[in-house]
Amino acid sequence: AQKVTQAQTEISVVEKEDVTLDCVYETRDTTYYLFWYKQPPSGELVFLIRRNSFDEQNEISGRYSWNFQKSTSSFNFTITASQVVDSAVYFCALILNRDDKIIFGKGTRLHILP
Amino acid sequence: EPEVTQTPSHQVTQMGQEVILRCVPISNHLYFYWYRQILGQKVEFLVSFYNNEISEKSEIFDDQFSVERPDGSNFTLKIRSTKLEDSAMYFCASSGRGAPGELFFGEGSRLTVL
Numbered sequence: 001a002q003k004v005t006q007a008q009t010e011i012s013v014v015e016k017e018d019v020t021l022d023c024v025y026e027t028r029d030t031t032y033y034l035f036w037y038k039q040p041p042s043g044e045l046v047f048l049i050r051r052n053s054f055d056e057q058n059e060i061s062g063r064y065s066w067n068f069q070k071s072t073s074s075f076n077f078t079i080t081a082s083q084v085v086d087s088a089v090y091f092c093a094l095i096l097n098r099d100d101k102i103i104f105g106k107g108t109r110l111h112i113l114p
Numbered sequence: 115e116p117e118v119t120q121t122p123s124h125q126v127t128q129m130g131q132e133v134i135l136r137c138v139p140i141s142n143h144l145y146f147y148w149y150r151q152i153l154g155q156k157v158e159f160l161v162s163f164y165n166n167e168i169s170e171k172s173e174i175f176d177d178q179f180s181v182e183r184p185d186g187s188n189f190t191l192k193i194r195s196t197k198l199e200d201s202a203m204y205f206c207a208s209s210g211r212g213a214p215g216e217l218f219f220g221e222g223s224r225l226t227v228l
Contacts, residue, residue: 037219043203044221045157091157100145100209101159101170102217 002027004094004105012111013082021077021108023092029053031097034068034075039089039107048090051075079110087112116140118220120206126226130195135223137189137206145209146189147217148181150174152202160204163189196227 003026013019025034036048049059051068059066063080079086092105119138127133139146148160161171163181178200180192189208193200203224207217 042221043224045205045219047219050216093157100162101147101172102149102157103159104157106156 002029002094002096002103004092004103006090006092006105006108008108009106010109010111012113014113015084016081018078018080019082019110019112021079021090021092021110023075023077023105025073025075025092025094027094027096029096029098033095033097035091035093035095035102036066036075036077037091037093037104039091041088045091048077082112084112084114086110116218118206118208118218120204120220120223122223123221124224124226126228127196129198129227133193133196133200133225135191135193135204135206135225137191137208137220138187139189139206139208140210140218141187143208143210143218145169145211146181146183147207147209148191149205149207149219150202151205151222152199157205160191193225196225198227201225201227 005024007022032053034051038046038048049066056068065078067076089107089109091107093102095102121136146163149157150160151157159172161175161181162169178194182190203222205222206220209217
């Protein structure tokens with residue numbers, strides 16, 4: 001069975017600090033995709049990144065970076081120099097290549113304190 | 115940029131009433147989905163729809179739920195007789211199958227059952 005675990009339920013950091021959100025996934029499939037979504041207080045789901053299982057290159061987009069390690073089944077998300085606007089719930093998710101439903105983790109609620 | 119739109123953004127209803135949530139997927143997309151998020155919890159798959167029929171549904175999607183694509187543009191979720199536990203945010207998503215998991219989510223419809 002497939003599973004996504006976000007062990008950190010809630011994190012608070014002071015603005016400008018770096019913060020890493022952890023994500024560990026489980027699947028026996030060799031082809032799959034991993035995602036991060038942001039859910040701000042307004043409630044919508046904002047797509048941040050998709051990564052396929054064959055691409056372990058780390059990715060950086062502005063203040064965001066992602067570290068994908070198949071050896072540890074992890075897909076961690078780092079926000080550098082955090083800002084108050086980064087406050088949101090962040091979901092890690094998994095989808096199999098043979099399937100079309102996304103499996104979400106329980107989310108990590110991130111508070112950036114001014 | 116094309117987007118998935120959902121109406122209403124928020125609906126309050128009495129227990130036992132029928133509710134219809136509407137979605138307009140991205141116009142050239144072929145795969146449609148409903149997901150649900152109970153307040154403070156993770157996002158859960160409800161149902162997928164392709165070629166005018168349900169392709170997969172979760173155990174949550176019982177006989178009280180139905181989906182329909184009444185015309186070429188709308189995709190609806192009907193809850194026949196709402197229960198208190200149906201209170202949640204309902205997300206519609208669509209996919210053109212450009213890549214597995216390339217789902218585009220709407221902003222959600224918040225349903226409150228009293």
